[in-house]
Amino acid sequence: MSKTENKRIYAIGDIHGCLDDLVEMQARIANDLRTRPHPDPVTIYVGDFVDRGPDSKGVIANLMAEQQSDQNTVFLKGNHDTFIFDFLDDPFGLSTPVLHWLDSALGGAATLRSYGFDAAREDIHALVKHHFPKDHLDFLNQLELWHGIGDYVFVHAGIRPGIPMNKQETRDLIWIREPFLSHKGDHGFIVVHGHSPVRDVENHGNRIAIDTGAVFGRDLSCLVLEDQSQMILTKTGLYPCNIQPGQL
Numbered sequence: 410m411s412k413t414e415n416k417r418i419y420a421i422g423d424i425h426g427c428l429d430d431l432v433e434m435q436a437r438i439a440n441d442l443r444t445r446p447h448p449d450p451v452t453i454y455v456g457d458f459v460d461r462g463p464d465s466k467g468v469i470a471n472l473m474a475e476q477q478s479d480q481n482t483v484f485l486k487g488n489h490d491t492f493i494f495d496f497l498d499d500p501f502g503l504s505t506p507v508l509h510w511l512d513s514a515l516g517g518a519a520t521l522r523s524y525g526f527d528a529a530r531e532d533i534h535a536l537v538k539h540h541f542p543k544d545h546l547d548f549l550n551q552l553e554l555w556h557g558i559g560d561y562v563f564v565h566a567g568i569r570p571g572i573p574m575n576k577q578e579t580r581d582l583i584w585i586r587e588p589f590l591s592h593k594g595d596h597g598f599i600v601v602h603g604h605s606p607v608r609d610v611e612n613h614g615n616r617i618a619i620d621t622g623a624v625f626g627r628d629l630s631c632l633v634l635e636d637q638s639q640m641i642l643t644k645t646g647l648y649p650c651n652i653q654p655g656q657l
Contacts, residue, residue: 411559411635411636411637412559412560412561412634412636412637413558413559413560413561413634413635413636414558414559415449415636416449416450416451416558416559416635417447417449417450417451417633417634417635418450418451418452418453418558418561418632418633418634418635419438419441419450419451419452419453419631419632419633419642420452420453420455420563420601420619420631420632420633420634421434421452421453421454421455421619421629421630421631422455422603422610422619422620422621422623422629422630422631423455423456423457423487423603423604423606423620423622423623423624424454424457424458424462424468424623424624424629425457425458425459425460425461425462425465425489425516425623425624426458426459426460426461426462426463426464426465426467426468426516426519426520426523426624427462427463427464427468427623427624427629428462428463428464428467428468428471429464430623430628430629431468431471431629432471433629434629434631434642435471435475437631437642437644438450438452438631438642441633441642441647447635449481450480450481451481451482451483451558452475452480452481452482452483453482453483453485453556453563453601454472454482454483454484454485455485455487455563455564455565455601455602455603455604455619455620456484456485456486456487456488456489456490456552456565456583456603456604457487457488457489457490457565457603457604457620458472458484458487458489458490458549459489459490459492459493459516459520459549460489460492460510460515460516460517460519460520461489461515461516461519461624462516462519462623462624463519463523464523465519465520465523465524466520466523466524466545467523469545469548469549470545472484472548473544473545473548476548483553483556483563484548484552484553485552485553485554485555485556485563485564485565486549486552486553486554486565486582486583487565487566487583487603487604488565488566488583488584488604489515489516490549490552490583491549491583492504492510492515492517493510493517493520493537493541493546493549494546494549494550495510496510496511496517496534496537497534497537497538500533500534504517511528516624521533521537524541524542526540526541554577554579554582554583555568555574555577555582557574557598560598560599561598561599561600561601561634562574562596562598562599562600562601563600563601563602564582564600564601564602565582565583565602565603565604566581566582566583566584566585566586566589566602566603566604566605567581567582567585567586567589567590567600567602567604567605567616568581568582568585568589568596568600569581569585569588569589570588570589570592570594570596583604584604585604586604586605589616590605592615593615594615595615596615596616599614599615599616599617600615600616600617601616601617601619601632601634602616602617602618602619602620603618603619603620604620605618605620606620606621606622606625607620607621607622608621608622608627609621610630610632610641610650611653612639612650612651612652612653613652613653614652614653617632617639617650619631619632628643628644632650633647
């Protein structure tokens with residue numbers, strides 16, 4: 410059995426409401442499959458579909474259409490994909506220890522704006538509770554926490570080192586940074602994750618970071634895994650995703 414169970418995996422980083430980047434990447438993947446056909450491709454989206462960017466509604470509609478198509482797709486839950494539920498449960502509660510979802514740093518107002526809501530209205534909670542599309546909430550609520558294929562585990566933020574996947578805490582899977590990012594040991598598999606932005610895709614041997622900050626004006630990333638191959642799909646083609654010097 411190959412490292413990817415004879416599949417070709419396309420793993421896409423954090424989207425954050427950047428619909429144009431998403432559509433461009435999907436077209437890039439479709440073109441790659443036309444150029445290099447494969448019998449069993451799968452596209453994995455590592456979460457943080459909403460907030461900050463201009464068109465969270467369009468992103469969710471796009472991904473729902475992908476889910477309902479005949480393509481093999483996996484959609485993972487990011488921390489930002491949970492914030493609207495926090496807001497609906499408690500409009501005054503914080504989504505982080507110090508920030509409310511509607512704070513500009515978290516970008517909830519941009520998400521609501523894409524759905525036609527004005528976050529500054531005093532009755533915004535009631536409006537969202539009664540008029541936010543239920544099928545979009547259902548999509549966000551049903552996202553997977555992690556997904557394993559062959560020698561890879563895909564997750565939004567990362568894992569707590571030394572803990573079996575079936576015992577990982579939900580909060581770690583969608584929020585963790587340390588001690589995951591600095592861990593140099595072998596997890597028993599390679600973790601592919603987003604959440605912690607990097608300028609370019611980083612291959613650390615035991616993990617590959619693919620959130621390249623599309624919402625901050627950089628490119629949306631796509632890691633392509635097939636058998637032993639680790640590549641990055643860019644506007645100009647496929648390039649090796651080499652392990653960084655000094656890593657495993």
